Amino acid sequence: xxxxxxxxxxxxxxxxxxxxxxxxxxxxxxxxxxxxxxxxxxxxxxxxxxxxxxxxxxxxxxxxxxxxxxxxxxxxxxxxxxxxxxxxxxxxxxxxxxxxxxxxxxxxxxxxxxxxxxxxxxxxxxxxxxxxxxxxxxxxxxxxxxxxxxxxxxxxxxxxxxxxxxxxxxxxxxxxxxxxxxxxxxxxxxxxxxxxxxxxxxxxxxxxxxxxxxxxxxxxxxxxxxxxxxxxxxxxxxxxxxxxxxxxxxxxxxxxxxxxxxxxxxxxxxxxxxxxxxxxxxxxxxx
Amino acid sequence: xxxxxxxxxxxxxxxxxxxxxxxxxxxxxxxxxxxxxxxxxxxxxxxxxxxxxxxxxxxxxxxxxxxxxxxxxxxxxxxxxxxxxxxxxxxxxxxxxxxxxxxxxxxxxxxxxxxxxxxxxxxxxxxxxxxxxxxxxxxxxxxxxxxxxxxxxxxxxxxxxxxxxxxxxxxxxxxxxxxxxxxxxxxxxxxxxxxxxxxxxxxxxxxxxxxxxxxxxxxxxxxxxxxxxxxxxxxxxxxxxxxxxxxxxxxxxxxxxxxxxxxxxxxxxxxxxxxxxxxxxxxxxxxxxxxxxxxxxxxxxxxxxxxxxxxxxxxxxxxxxxxxxxxxxxxxxxxxxxxxxxxxxxxxxxxxxxxxxxx
Amino acid sequence: xxxxxxxxxxxxxxxxxxxxxxxxxxxxxxxxxxxxxxxxxxxxxxxxxxxxxxxxxxxxxxxxxxxxxxxxxxxxxxxxxxxxxxxxxxxxxxxxxxxxxxxxxxxxxxxxxxxxxxxxxxxxxxxxxxxxxxxxxxxxxxxxxxxxxxxxxxxx
Ligand code: SF4
Numbered sequence: 001x002x003x004x005x006x007x008x009x010x011x012x013x014x015x016x017x018x019x020x021x022x023x024x025x026x027x028x029x030x031x032x033x034x035x036x037x038x039x040x041x042x043x044x045x046x047x048x049x050x051x052x053x054x055x056x057x058x059x060x061x062x063x064x065x066x067x068x069x070x071x072x073x074x075x076x077x078x079x080x081x082x083x084x085x086x087x088x089x090x091x092x093x094x095x096x097x098x099x100x101x102x103x104x105x106x107x108x109x110x111x112x113x114x115x116x117x118x119x120x121x122x123x124x125x126x127x128x129x130x131x132x133x134x135x136x137x138x139x140x141x142x143x144x145x146x147x148x149x150x151x152x153x154x155x156x157x158x159x160x161x162x163x164x165x166x167x168x169x170x171x172x173x174x175x176x177x178x179x180x181x182x183x184x185x186x187x188x189x190x191x192x193x194x195x196x197x198x199x200x201x202x203x204x205x206x207x208x209x210x211x212x213x214x215x216x217x218x219x220x221x222x223x224x225x226x227x228x229x230x231x232x233x234x235x236x237x238x239x240x241x242x243x244x245x246x247x248x249x250x251x252x253x254x255x256x257x258x259x260x261x262x263x264x265x266x267x268x269x270x271x272x273x274x275x276x277x278x279x280x281x282x283x284x285x286x287x
Numbered sequence: 288x289x290x291x292x293x294x295x296x297x298x299x300x301x302x303x304x305x306x307x308x309x310x311x312x313x314x315x316x317x318x319x320x321x322x323x324x325x326x327x328x329x330x331x332x333x334x335x336x337x338x339x340x341x342x343x344x345x346x347x348x349x350x351x352x353x354x355x356x357x358x359x360x361x362x363x364x365x366x367x368x369x370x371x372x373x374x375x376x377x378x379x380x381x382x383x384x385x386x387x388x389x390x391x392x393x394x395x396x397x398x399x400x401x402x403x404x405x406x407x408x409x410x411x412x413x414x415x416x417x418x419x420x421x422x423x424x425x426x427x428x429x430x431x432x433x434x435x436x437x438x439x440x441x442x443x444x445x446x447x448x449x450x451x452x453x454x455x456x457x458x459x460x461x462x463x464x465x466x467x468x469x470x471x472x473x474x475x476x477x478x479x480x481x482x483x484x485x486x487x488x489x490x491x492x493x494x495x496x497x498x499x500x501x502x503x504x505x506x507x508x509x510x511x512x513x514x515x516x517x518x519x520x521x522x523x524x525x526x527x528x529x530x531x532x533x534x535x536x537x538x539x540x541x542x543x544x545x546x547x548x549x550x551x552x553x554x555x556x557x558x559x560x561x562x563x564x565x566x567x568x569x570x571x572x573x574x575x576x577x578x579x580x581x582x583x584x585x586x587x588x589x590x591x592x593x594x595x596x597x598x599x600x601x602x603x604x605x606x607x608x609x610x611x612x613x614x615x616x617x618x619x620x621x622x623x624x625x626x627x628x629x630x631x632x633x634x635x636x637x638x639x640x641x642x643x644x645x646x
Numbered sequence: 647x648x649x650x651x652x653x654x655x656x657x658x659x660x661x662x663x664x665x666x667x668x669x670x671x672x673x674x675x676x677x678x679x680x681x682x683x684x685x686x687x688x689x690x691x692x693x694x695x696x697x698x699x700x701x702x703x704x705x706x707x708x709x710x711x712x713x714x715x716x717x718x719x720x721x722x723x724x725x726x727x728x729x730x731x732x733x734x735x736x737x738x739x740x741x742x743x744x745x746x747x748x749x750x751x752x753x754x755x756x757x758x759x760x761x762x763x764x765x766x767x768x769x770x771x772x773x774x775x776x777x778x779x780x781x782x783x784x785x786x787x788x789x790x791x792x793x794x795x796x797x798x799x800x801x802x
Pocket of ligand 1: 435671705706
């Protein structure tokens, strides 16, 4: 990749990703409201929220918490950036997990029971979905023969045809990551959380919450980009796949209650991990 | 020993509009003990009743609880009527029954919504509250206001229903029944709801009797107990059977409430069909004297009033024992050993009404 | 800055606390969030967390015990913040005003900006009050005024 192109991607990521992520979040809130028979907030609502939060008086329980928030945002942006630059998938997912870990450490650093229990649940979630991500990388390597994201573009047929089950098993991971029910165990961004006040983000306020919100937009874009990897040969297909995923998650969020974490671990490992393993094994035996 | 965390559950909490606090003592995510802390809503109603005029105490009774305000005025009016030997006109009795059942409907729908919210099922919450608005529309149309209606008074009712209102009621009941028919299967069959409620918050029949559970909590544990069977107001003439479930868990209590909604609709229909003509209010003269115990069935269970009056303008003593108070010991029993994730649901499954408890 | 205040106006997050009273107003507040009234179309969210909230909605009469909680919640909210007293109980104590353990009105405990006297405030009235509160939030001038205002001594 040439330097100017790389620079362009970096700039676009910084500027465009939050816009896209914010609009998608607004769209999602609108769709959810419509599904519940409400009018719902305007599409640009997330931006108002962000600006408002940014201009509230900061309040932090301790300084280290602030460091973790910035780290969370930094790793989130980095993973998206690396992805769009076509870097090593293993490395990207590693950085991505780092972002989550930063948030968890921030939650654990304060002495609030809600935040602590929220963090513990986030750890359980991390443990739950991480094996699926690893399998995804393995499967990716098997098909493309490389860990580089850019490799997917030069395939003859989209990954979807060789890795359909892996994509399905990615669905619970996606739901966990965007904190939607049934797996919104640790926190919810736009609805009150019924068990833990706000869970892991209880103790953040004002600008720090705004940063977490911003990071969640980058995260959404990153996850959707990861989905579109399954149809990377053609950008229309990629977009379509991402859109289907996005709406599926929104609908699932609306028609399910929250489950307990033990059920989540069981379900995700049995079904999600099972499907991914079957897919990988099938590739291994056939090819 | 495992590390224990103490988590304050409430007093400010999104699931409950009312403040109640439990100090939950947790081991990992399991509750080993729950210590309820009350008193956030105490406002001295029993004391106020001893200085206010007994006719004005009626409005105080209405404001014990905003959800079952009709029930409280009904109980108070009946108690005073019994003390003073007033015979209420039959039409008023039927009207009281209709309004009491409307109150029960809105209370149960409210509860169903909050229960859905407690397990993180927001869209179901929205749907049930949408159906609840239909009931509120009926209440507003026939009683004049949404919450504090003041329609029941000592000696009868303040309003009468004319043919047009009855028509409206029947029409809206139809709507409501349709909405409930859509909601009912979700509560009874949705696999994830079952997964969250079946076997959660067990209260065996023996425990329910021993700890003094009342209302849907008792009926969910297989005890066919319903104060409406005493036949106050017009209930004696509308034959019905209490709804009983035997699964003894949150699921059972939930089903009891959902099914009671259908029962209430039936009761209102029957009452409208049988509504006798005539006056609705008799004149009240004199002052109450003596003692009386009045029991009625609230949406949450048995409400018990003890009134003592010495012929003065205000009462000498007014003791209010509300259903939630009786249901608190079973609740503490159920919460022990539960997972943290289930605590909001278990607490809700007895349908806590703190405003009633603390008066 | 105009755009900051316009953002504030469009995204007030709510914190509801029921201090006492009969919870009629509390239920009507919740009803205002549901489909028929839908507060979210004005960008209002019921957060349930004082650290995230902009508007504190108080319903019910304040007694010694809940007054402490109310004060605590108010102090945890970060500026700018607005307090709305919903229902006559929260405004003056209402029907319970001469009760032996009550503060006559929430303004004895926290500085109240808006009063909505109604016994069982209707959801429409609540929406109106909250929109007015959002306008107050948008006036940045108030921010400093609030910071220096000393609340009257807490009861009980
Ligand atoms: S103002 Fe009326 S409805 Fe509201 S809490 Fe007080 S008594 Fe209840």
